[in-house]
Amino acid sequence: MTPGVVLGLDTSNYTTSAAVFDPESGVILQRKQLLPVKEGALGLRQSDALFHHVRQLSDQVRGVMAETDCPVAAVCVSDRPREVEGSYMPCFLAGKMAAECIGAALRVPVYYTSHQAGHVAAALYSAGKLELLDKPFLAFHVSGGTFEGLRITPDQQKVLSAEILAHTLDISPGQLIDRTGVRLGLPFPAGPHLERLAEGGHCGKVRKPVLKDGCCCLSGMENQVEKMQKEAVPPADIACYIQTYLAGVLTAMTDWCLERTGPLPVLYSGGVMSNRFLRERLAGPERYFAQPAFSADNACGVALLGGFLAQREVQP
Numbered sequence: 001m002t003p004g005v006v007l008g009l010d011t012s013n014y015t016t017s018a019a020v021f022d023p024e025s026g027v028i029l030q031r032k033q034l035l036p037v038k039e040g041a042l043g044l045r046q047s048d049a050l051f052h053h054v055r056q057l058s059d060q061v062r063g064v065m066a067e068t069d070c071p072v073a074a075v076c077v078s079d080r081p082r083e084v085e086g087s088y089m090p091c092f093l094a095g096k097m098a099a100e101c102i103g104a105a106l107r108v109p110v111y112y113t114s115h116q117a118g119h120v121a122a123a124l125y126s127a128g129k130l131e132l133l134d135k136p137f138l139a140f141h142v143s144g145g146t147f148e149g150l151r152i153t154p155d156q157q158k159v160l161s162a163e164i165l166a167h168t169l170d171i172s173p174g175q176l177i178d179r180t181g182v183r184l185g186l187p188f189p190a191g192p193h194l195e196r197l198a199e200g201g202h203c204g205k206v207r208k209p210v211l212k213d214g215c216c217c218l219s220g221m222e223n224q225v226e227k228m229q230k231e232a233v234p235p236a237d238i239a240c241y242i243q244t245y246l247a248g249v250l251t252a253m254t255d256w257c258l259e260r261t262g263p264l265p266v267l268y269s270g271g272v273m274s275n276r277f278l279r280e281r282l283a284g285p286e287r288y289f290a291q292p293a294f295s296a297d298n299a300c301g302v303a304l305l306g307g308f309l310a311q312r313e314v315q316p
Contacts, residue, residue, distance in 0.1 A: 001310040004073030008303025011053040011095035012115055013145055014189060017299035018060040020068055023307045028300045031063040037188050042178060046090045053094035075099045076111040076306020082146060083114050083162035111309040113302055116141050117160060122301030123269035123290035132265055133160060138257055143270035144174030149257045159308045165257045166214035173246050173272045176218045180225050180242050184235045194239045195275050201240030209249040214256040216249050247281035271296040
């Protein structure tokens with residue numbers, strides 16, 4: 001790899017992100033901007049998300065490149081949501097198009113990865129555990145669109161390979177949090193707002209999670225929230241209830257996965273895992289978490305993976 005930084009791009013469902021990784025110093029710089037969502041809405045159509053990424057991406061690239069004096073030696077982009085065959089969302093086309101244009105203009109290589117792999121890599125980087133990329137570990141991707149327990153193994157071509165062990169059978173934790181938050185009158189995305197609201201709540205006895213072959217169903221909690229509202233349960237108590245239930249689900253799924261893999265380090269990644277309540281409930285030996293700034297959608301892990309892929313390409 002020629003001297004310089006790796007530019008990483010990620011255009012996820014709700015965040016436009018750019019980052020640069022300097023392989024020499026190990027430093028990562030990032031810029032990102034949430035997509036605009038109208039008050040009371042539960043998200044964006046893919047066509048609208050793609051439009052907003054096109055409008056926002058150049059500002060993020062200019063901003064992060066202004067923080068470094070190094071030239072771009074390679075570009076890496078997340079061109080799909082997850083590490084599975086056929087994974088696709090139109091919003092990732094914005095980042096892919098920009099990456100390929102930048103790569104062609106600068107005559108530098110372009111590498112491709114998934115949004116999910118970027119989350120895992122960013123979590124490892126911020127937890128100071130990049131050495132786990134050289135051995136198997138268990139990773140949870142917990143976000144607005146995904147909830148999966150993954151067995152991660154080293155991969156010479158992709159850096160990491162993911163096997164799905166457990167997942168949600170309906171909605172994701174992020175969707176449950178956002179739908180609950182909007183119902184309670186909180187802004188979207190609702191995660192940080194629901195977390196603050198729950199700090200003053202008391203949830204009492206919480207329903208015990210039930211798994212089916214390690215997988216969970218979360219949509220029933222929406223009915224529970226509606227029922228609690230009709231019973232005039234304080235919003236803070238509802239927020240506390242949802243967080244406590246999700247902590248129980250994550251604990252049960254982690255235990256289920258570890259029973260099948262044997263002892264492995266466990267990494268929790270994705271935007272939902274920036275929640276302090278969940279982190280405290282899941283903490284334990286060989287349990288690792290991304291720092292909050294690296295939990296939410298970002299291009300840091302994408303840039304980092306690009307650096308590894310570039311380095312492997314030049315090795316004899």
